[in-house]
Amino acid sequence: MQIDKLTLKDVATTNRQYLETIFxxxxxxxxxxxxxxxxxxxxxxxxxxxxxxxxxxxxxxxxxxxxxxxxxxxxxxxxxxxxxxxxxxxxxxxxxxxxxxxxxxxxxxxxxxxxxxxxxxxxxxxxxxxxxxxxxxxxxxxxxxxxxxxxxxxxxxxxxxxxxxxxxxxxxxxxxxxxxxxxxxxxxxxxxxxxxxxxxxxxxxxxxxxxxxxxxxxxxxxxxxxxxxxxxxxxxxxxxxxxxxxxxxxxxxxxxxxxxxxxxxxxxxxxxxxxxxxxxxxxLTNFWQQSQVQISDQKLQAGIQYNLFQLFQSAGRNGLTNIAAKGITGPGYEGHYFWDTEMYMLPFFIYTQPQIAKQLLHYRFSILPQARKRARSLGVTRGALYAWRTINGEEASAYFPAGTAQYHINADIAHTVKLYFDVTNDQNFLREQGAAVVLETARFWLQFGSWQQRDGRSQFCLYKVTGPDEYTALVDNNYYTNRMAKENMAFAAWLLENHYIDGDADEQAQFTKASTNMYLPYDQEQQVTAQDDNSPKMPVWPFATTAATQYPLLLHYHPLMIYRHRVNKQADTLLAEMLFPEDQSLEQLRRDYEYYEPITTHDSSLSRSIFSILASRLDDRDKAFSYYMDTSLMDLVDLQGNAKDGLHEANLGGSWLGLTYGFAGMYVADGKLHITNHLPTQITHLSYRLRFRGRVMEVQLQQGCTKVQIITGRPLTMVVDGQQREIALESVANSKSS
Amino acid sequence: MQIDKLTLKDVATTNRQYLETIFxxxxxxxxxxxxxxxxxxxxxxxxxxxxxxxxxxxxxxxxxxxxxxxxxxxxxxxxxxxxxxxxxxxxxxxxxxxxxxxxxxxxxxxxxxxxxxxxxxxxxxxxxxxxxxxxxxxxxxxxxxxxxxxxxxxxxxxxxxxxxxxxxxxxxxxxxxxxxxxxxxxxxxxxxxxxxxxxxxxxxxxxxxxxxxxxxxxxxxxxxxxxxxxxxxxxxxxxxxxxxxxxxxxxxxxxxxxxxxxxxxxxxxxxxxxxxxxxxxxxLTNFWQQSQVQISDQKLQAGIQYNLFQLFQSAGRNGLTNIAAKGITGPGYEGHYFWDTEMYMLPFFIYTQPQIAKQLLHYRFSILPQARKRARSLGVTRGALYAWRTINGEEASAYFPAGTAQYHINADIAHTVKLYFDVTNDQNFLREQGAAVVLETARFWLQFGSWQQRDGRSQFCLYKVTGPDEYTALVDNNYYTNRMAKENMAFAAWLLENHYIDGDADEQAQFTKASTNMYLPYDQEQQVTAQDDNSPKMPVWPFATTAATQYPLLLHYHPLMIYRHRVNKQADTLLAEMLFPEDQSLEQLRRDYEYYEPITTHDSSLSRSIFSILASRLDDRDKAFSYYMDTSLMDLVDLQGNAKDGLHEANLGGSWLGLTYGFAGMYVADGKLHITNHLPTQITHLSYRLRFRGRVMEVQLQQGCTKVQIITGRPLTMVVDGQQREIALESVANSKSS
The missing domain is CATH 2.70.98.40 (Glycoside hydrolase, family 65, N-terminal domain)
Structure with missing residues (x-):
């Protein structure tokens, strides 16, 4: 059921500037x-x-x-x-x-x-x-x-x-x-x-x-x-x-x-x-073989193929370029590279086109000197801080509260180095490039953070940072940032311990200590994971008196009006929970989801895919499907109204995440691949290919039935629908899911 | 012992640009x-x-x-x-x-x-x-x-x-x-x-x-x-x-x-x-008679006379101009009017030159239309928000985190309207101009703030504001701002209750409720008044590794480096405590002083005068004298190093406050004038003139002896060295202080 083309009938309007982007x-x-x-x-x-x-x-x-x-x-x-x-x-x-x-x-x-x-x-x-x-x-x-x-x-x-x-x-x-x-x-x-x-x-x-x-x-x-x-x-x-x-x-x-x-x-x-x-x-035949996705819904099939085709067209491949926020489909966001690449687009490449993923990560390695210099400008004398938005590696953000203060980009890059390694087991890359990136970013956190008494013990805190949600700025202990920095430092300690890079034992111990004792804010009263120290105490945005024409809020309200209310542009705390499924119980995740969903405007195109993935995990399959429709077809239906300026590249990647991390519940933890069938009732069949540590694999989901097959490569121990399975070549892990 | 001139021998250098300012x-x-x-x-x-x-x-x-x-x-x-x-x-x-x-x-x-x-x-x-x-x-x-x-x-x-x-x-x-x-x-x-x-x-x-x-x-x-x-x-x-x-x-x-x-x-x-x-x-004879100050220290005598002379030269008198941050002695700060006028300079004029004070306050009344409009831009549909820096009434701050977010200017202006009324009893001004300023600024707070559970009860909170201390930005419940807004709304309620301006009973009740239940942050653990919700938890600035050449910090560190540390440019919480002596015990004030003093850089010229006043109140007379020397002679010794760009007008006013609010412990509470002798041992005699509700009075302090005299006008009940006194014409309240 592969779709082989996009035609004028498949798109939102014939407005020329819109068509310029889409085609x-x-x-x-x-x-x-x-x-x-x-x-x-x-x-x-x-x-x-x-x-x-x-x-x-x-x-x-x-x-x-x-x-x-x-x-x-x-x-x-x-x-x-x-x-x-x-x-x-x-x-x-x-x-x-x-x-x-x-x-x-x-x-x-x-x-x-x-x-x-x-x-x-x-x-x-x-x-x-x-x-x-x-x-x-x-x-x-x-x-x-x-x-x-x-x-x-x-x-x-x-x-x-x-x-x-x-x-x-x-x-x-x-x-x-x-x-x-x-x-x-x-x-x-x-x-x-x-x-x-x-x-x-x-x-x-x-x-x-x-x-x-x-x-x-x-x-x-x-x-x-x-x-x-x-x-x-x-x-x-x-x-x-x-x-x-x-x-x-x-x-x-x-x-x-x-x-x-x-x-x-x-x-x-x-x-x-x-x-x-x-x-x-x-x-392109090669590309589609490696990145093949088949889904029973024809609209979604067209959507995902279009999205992956455009991702392929946008990704720099020479090791010194990356993927801009709008790819090369429009000059929006000045052609800058953001965290979008690592957190939304790279998983697709890592799992299906690792040779491109490696080139994209090499770009980050290549700009380490600029990142080291930037850390000095911020008063941090060891380590590196990646620019929030850049082409040549130097910071190009002219508004630091929603730019440089998004320090999380450091940990986002380190996280993706780890994901690349977990999925590809590319030892050379980790030794020669990845380890330096992880170590230098971790060093930044170590000096940037500070030890404070919290809940009766000394914990590692990060002050005056901005998380992914740009409707909140310069806060203390943003959950997402802290959680990501925790992983960043833990991975750096692991790299030192396993001699991927030189460093001293004292530094390794400091990484472990800071990571282990990272403070993660939690609101006891409402029993929800807190976006930051004070967020749960702030008044909720006056949604009742905000007309539909007033969105996106950033174009209609002063930043000060937005910052002093509890309102999210996009998934923030929930994004961290998406990335670390084993951090919290499903009950906790449900409370968090129900807390954050009503205050999220999705004014950012980076939001809906994450809400779809988590709805899948919570088995709210209708909601997962609904958010996924908006994700998969975002530019083809011009959901955000600005596709004319260029494609929403992060969301293109997000649409692959919605299928694989969402409907198929895929993640890696402790080096082990997990697949869980959350297929919405609207979809009878979904299959996709991936590569995992030298293997070519195929995941096939039907209602009540999960199959994982190794096409080429050695046997694999993995977790399917919650049960550990040993999968050998040409055998099929076949699970009847509820 | 009046000094009648300033000569080249009295100043710091003969650098021409410096002399251009000084003379x-x-x-x-x-x-x-x-x-x-x-x-x-x-x-x-x-x-x-x-x-x-x-x-x-x-x-x-x-x-x-x-x-x-x-x-x-x-x-x-x-x-x-x-x-x-x-x-x-x-x-x-x-x-x-x-x-x-x-x-x-x-x-x-x-x-x-x-x-x-x-x-x-x-x-x-x-x-x-x-x-x-x-x-x-x-x-x-x-x-x-x-x-x-x-x-x-x-x-x-x-x-x-x-x-x-x-x-x-x-x-x-x-x-x-x-x-x-x-x-x-x-x-x-x-x-x-x-x-x-x-x-x-x-x-x-x-x-x-x-x-x-x-x-x-x-x-x-x-x-x-x-x-x-x-x-x-x-x-x-x-x-x-x-x-x-x-x-x-x-x-x-x-x-x-x-x-x-x-x-x-x-x-x-x-x-x-x-x-x-x-x-x-x-x-000028008239001026010196009304504003006469005599102090036994010749340097300080020259300092205060120079400062008052320059204040007199800088103050607009036509009701549509004000006093710029550098007066008309230099183009620094673009000739803008800030809160400096109300909080540092106006007390001098209110107590000694009320006709000029009235003109300066009329300026604020004249720009109420612009302030109303500005509140709308910030998403607040009732009331007015004064521009942080302006000439024509419109906001001219191009950096909102340390500009527009300093909402406290609203309450600063209302506070000074109240002080003017308390000291002059000018009923016409209050009815015709002052009441409208107070009511409109109070209305802003009412909609800007929000009710939240704090310490087990519903309290009125203000989120994402910047207090006077510009080394801290966009915080929650800045103590100074909350305390000033509390007074602003209480005074508005009083004006409505006493029919100085029309309004409804419901609004009056809301002002009273919000004012009474204003949240004032306090750190239980350290038993100090907290600058804001999170400030006590932040790491202290690395003073030990900061070279003397790195001050003022704002010229040597990125704002993000400054904001994420506990470091003050100037008095913030302490300024509120200075203004409301009856809010806290001397023990509390001492703890707060000892907490904030070591983290204050005095990079702002608005700082030392306040530290001097509070040291006086705490009877740390040597410290009060030391801070006062720096205040009184700031430009004559070029303490900040930038007098060449223009005089520090706020500090000129601060030097009068140091003498009167500090050494003489002067304040008004519940309409009653208080004087307390805190004369440092270095000074044998201090006397100054003031006007209070139609009277011309003179305060005379010597070591261990406080005299208050009414030169012209009706008898007055006031508090001298802690004791209530009735002072009649030509009688002298004479107190032997310890």
Whole structure:
């Protein structure tokens, strides 16, 4: 029941900017939004090409500055879309048909080849009719080539057509809503050099700030065209209908603090061939085999495949780039990398595409020097603090209460190093890269925290931090942060004990002591796990008098109004409980869930997937299904209303978590894999593939029946529906669940 | 033992920028720094003239903006100094003697006339020697005239001198340390019109933003000069030595939201005459009679007189201006008005110059519309919230955690309305202006706060506020804020009950209930009054490893490092205890003092005066004296190191509080005046004048002896050294204190 494509019928609207996001193409590095193939009056659209990690830097201006503030913005650069091919009839005066009537008939994104095919109906300003079919494809073999095939058919026009292929030289400022922090606000100054040649143009883009040494070379080549056609010359045209093909290739070099990225142009110029389609098909077949998910609900099947396809298109693979909050599908959040990668997206890669997971984690290793430096700026003399939002490793958050104060990113990264190791058993990575990350982040906590008397004994406390929930800031002992730091330090002690990295016994003992005695706030009165020291005492947000139009709250209320109320943007304490299922009883989890659910707005796209997973764990299967529907289809139904700015990449990952961590109750504890069947009644069948310590496995859930199969690899002892099982090759752990 | 002048021997250094501040002249509206009388290479100085309330506005740029943030900077405008009179010998090519060697021989500021006399020794670039005596005086009769008398004596030069009087037309940006939030950072764009005329030039300054309708007219007139001398023409000069006199007069019009300020130019042009000196002498004699302080220590006598003289020079008197954090002695803190006026400066005016106090409080009444609007931006639908820092009434703080979150300013203003009423019994003011201020600020608290179970009963709590101590931000139940809001609401209830303002009985009951049940945090374990809910649990700042050069902390540590430690910039909880002596026992106060003193850096100039007062109350007289020395002489010894940017006006007021609230233990409770003798052993005698409900009184303290005398007015029942006394006209309450 694999779905092989997404069509226009599967999406929320035909608003162009929305479609640009939804049908965006990428290879993890080069991202091209699906803008219309004409220039003109398109201010409402974002006709851009993005290169993962290619950014401009500008000094941050503060209303009131202070010591240690982040110094520079890093803003992913919006390059001109390479999709433009303007044409004009004899009667129309300009090649830029901004006022032409144009409708999209169909759009088909093929998950097996990565080919996007669109059909447009065009009425020119002199009332002629044309049909235009555009096929687009990015080669997925890491050559960074975009292929475009334009097939123009005249329906009622005979005469000469003039064409031009405008790669616009001015890269102007993105128009943006100045008060919405989720939209990228600063465009770079760029210099470029334009080298026209026969049927070819080459553009070299360079960022203005020399110190970043970033350069892009874009080669744009006409590979196939009707006789007599000359695009880069004098716009000579042809009669009636015809086909034009273009290849745009990118190469780049970025210098990072510790290394260089050099991606050369391919030697040959290729036109659209079946060979390239076949190469893509092979790569994607591999991908779908490793990451296969089958689910009985057709909408959800389409949703999860779309989501995984887009995750695959967004993930950097060269070890020095990561996955931005909106991938390379839009310039939102300035193209920054956040904790989203580790906590929402990496599990999918770790369990099914470990080679990509390793590259993404290598990025964190590569920016350790910047993280060490950042810790010093915060007054901590040992260890490292990762930037809350960054491309080059330096902090780029201009609002520290919901930026740098989210120290938890340190432990999030360490947690994911541990998950990667638990699932892959990649000893080399842990020894050579992971251990240093874990040790340095743990060292930060050790100095950052302090010992205080709590509940009659000395416990380790963390003051003035911000947890994942950005509707609460600068609190004491955020449960999530404390719980994650506890794991971070425990893992560091384990690494020292097992000689994955050098360190002294005293430090190891300190890690163990702080981890063991980490304070975890609990509200005795209400018997709930407390988000922080004071949260249970605060007044609840006035939900009754808040109109639906006032959400998301962050766009309608002063932060001070939000901070002084008990209201959550997203799962916070519950996220920690999701990650550590063995920390609390189901009764406790239920009380916590019932306490936090009514005060959570889900104004963040990182929320619903977690609520779905925990509803599964609590066996509230209808609720789990309902939250999962919103997760899986978030961008396809435009639930948050802002998919036009780019996909919610964390939620793409969250939709895989909802199936595997939620419906299949999957987790690893003490190195042991757990699977529990929580399939909602609306779903009759769910199966998915994963890799675990060298094995390829498949989990199959049906109502009342759980099967786990090893496809390749050695036998495994694991826990299925609460019972320990020994699973051998080609045997099936088959459990009748209630 | 009155001191009648300040001389160069009384001050810390001869650094020019420092002297510019210390010898600044003002009449509450027009402020002129004591810059050298030549233009030239003076980048290290601030040769400016400031007009109280005359500001430029520019949009605030945020690194990351959000809903409800303050929109515009308001920056007091630095006008060109009118003190310049450049001259040149025949051999020197330019009138601008930037490279001339110039030393200041003496400077004398006369407290009885406001006349500043300075003597400079000059060596020109062609090695000639001159002596220049400059006398400066601002008429204190509200006519805003500056008189300058230049007496130039040639010591070894005969020949023609060329003169020019440069009023520079470009008002350029103030150079400022970008990371120091205490320094004004933005200069205005100004337009000006320059109208030269015979022996006169007239300049009209207008701010660029038309909506503020602010205009200054500056008339600059040569009133006396040697024959043949023509300054505004072709720089014709005269031989040898001579005297030149200049009068600079200002007029202005500002539009504020509810009213206009119009200050016309005087009809006549006057030269420096003894009449004007005599008029000033009369005004200042009056001032010193009303505000007389005599203290046996000569240094402290000079200190307090200097401080009061400068307070008098800085206070706006037209009801629509206030006292800026640096008065009109420098552009620091952008010329903004803070809570400093109410809590540190107004008591002096209330007790000794009530007509000025009333004008200063009228300013707050005049900006009530802006405060109402600000409350709406914060999500509070009734009442008013005063801007943390402002000139025109709108919030100008670009960092809300240490700006808008200092809600306590609301209660500070209400407190001072009450103090003014308690001391003056001005019924009209309370009915017509004060009651509305108190009611609207109280209404804000009522909706802002919330009821929570604390210590087994429902109490009124205030979440996510910042108290006076800016090294702690966004905390729950800041003791100071809660205690002040408690008084604010109790006073509002009293005003309603006594029909000073209309309101309903239900609201009155709510004020009483919230006030009575206000939660005041207390740490049972350590038996200390807690700064806020969590403060006692936080780790103490690492004082042992903090070098002396690392203070003030705000310039050397990230706010997050500061916020997560128990460290105070200034008195916070202790300030509340200072204001309400009857709240706690002396034993409790002593514990609190001993708890907070070691963690207070006094990085704020608002701190030491409070520590002195409380040391007096605790009868730790040596400590009280020591803190008082630092308070009284703060700018004269340049204790904070930044007097060059302007005087610490709050501390000027604090030095009066140290004497009266401290050494004389003065306070009002339940309408009754209290005096207690805490005179330090270093001081043999202290006496001061005050006004209390229509009476003129004098307090005289000696070691072991307290006298309170009514100079004019009806008998008074008050408390002297703990005993209730009835004091009649010309009788003396004479107490032998221990």
């Amino acid at each position: 965006a193409l990428g290879d993890g590095h080069m991202g091209v939004r699906d803008s219309v193939p004409f220039t003109g009056n398109q201010q409402a659209t974002l006709p851009v090409m993005l290169i993962n990690g290619y950014y401009a830097t500008n000094p941050i201006t503060y209303g009131e500055s202070a010591y240690g503030y982040a110094k520079n913005h890093q803003t992913i650069i919006s390059l001109t879309s390479p999709r433009y091919l303007d044409f004009a009839t004899e009667k129309t005066s300009s090649e830029i048909p901004g006022d032409w009537d144009m409708t999209v008939d169909d759009a088909v994104l093929d998950f097996d080849t990565g080919v996007l095919t669109e059909k447009f109906q065009i009425v020119t300003s002199d009332h002629h009719h044309f049909e235009l079919v555009v096929k687009s494809m990015i080669a997925l073999d890491n050559s960074h080539q975009l292929f475009l095939n334009y097939e123009l058919t005249s329906l009622d026009y005979t005469g000469t057509l003039r064409f031009t292929r405008p790669i616009i030289h001015d890269v102007t400022a993105t128009t943006a809503d100045a008060d919405d922090p989720r939209v990228a606000q600063r465009q770079s100054g760029l210099t470029n050099q334009f080298i026209p040649a026969d049927r070819q143009q080459q553009i070299e883009w360079q960022t203005l700030v020399a110190s970043t040494h970033q350069q892009i070379t874009q080669r744009d080549w006409l590979t196939s065209f009707p006789t007599g056609f000359e695009v880069y010359g004098d716009h000579a045209g042809f009669h009636g209908s015809g086909t034009i093909e273009v290849q745009t290739t990118l190469s780049w070099s970025f210098t990072r603090q510790i290394s260089e990225i050099n991606q050369a142009l391919p030697d040959t110029i290729t036109s659209w061939t079946n060979d390239i389609v076949d190469r893509n098909r092979q790569i | 600044a002249l003002g009449d509450g509206h027009m402020g002129v720094r004591d810059s050298v009388p030549f233009t030239g290479n003076q980048q290290a100085t601030l040769p400016v003239m400031l007009i109280n309330g005359y500001y430029a506005t520019n949009p605030i740029t945020y690194g990351e903006s959000a809903y409800g943030y303050a929109k515009n900077h308001q920056t007091i405008i630095s006008l060109t100094s009118p003190r310049y009179l450049d001259f040149a010998t025949e051999k020197t090519s330019s009138e601008i003697p930037g490279d001339w060697d110039m030393t200041v021989d003496d400077a004398v500021l006369d407290f009885d006339t406001g006349v500043l006399t300075e003597k400079f020794q000059i060596v020109t670039s062609d090695h000639h020697h001159f002596e220049l005596v400059v006398k400066s005086m601002i008429a204190l009769d509200n006519s805003h005239q500056l008189f300058l008398n230049y007496e130039l004596t040639s010591l070894d030069y005969t020949g023609t001198l060329r003169f020019t009087r440069p009023i520079i037309h470009d008002v350029t940006a103030t150079t400022a340390d970008a990371d120091d939030p205490r320094v004004a950072q933005r200069q205005s764009g100004l337009t000006n019109q320059f109208i030269p005329a015979d022996r006169q030039q007239q300049i009209e300054w207008q701010t660029l933003v038309a909506s503020t309708h602010q205009q200054i007219t500056q008339r600059d007139w040569l009133t006396s000069f040697p024959t043949g001398f023509e300054v505004y023409g072709d720089h014709a000069g005269f031989h040898g030595s001579g005297t030149i006199e200049v009068q600079t007069t200002l007029s202005w019009s500002f539009t504020r939201q509810i009213s206009e300020i119009n200050q016309a130019l005087p009809d006549t042009i006057t030269s420096w005459t003894n009449d004007i000196v005599d008029r000033n002498r009369q005004i």
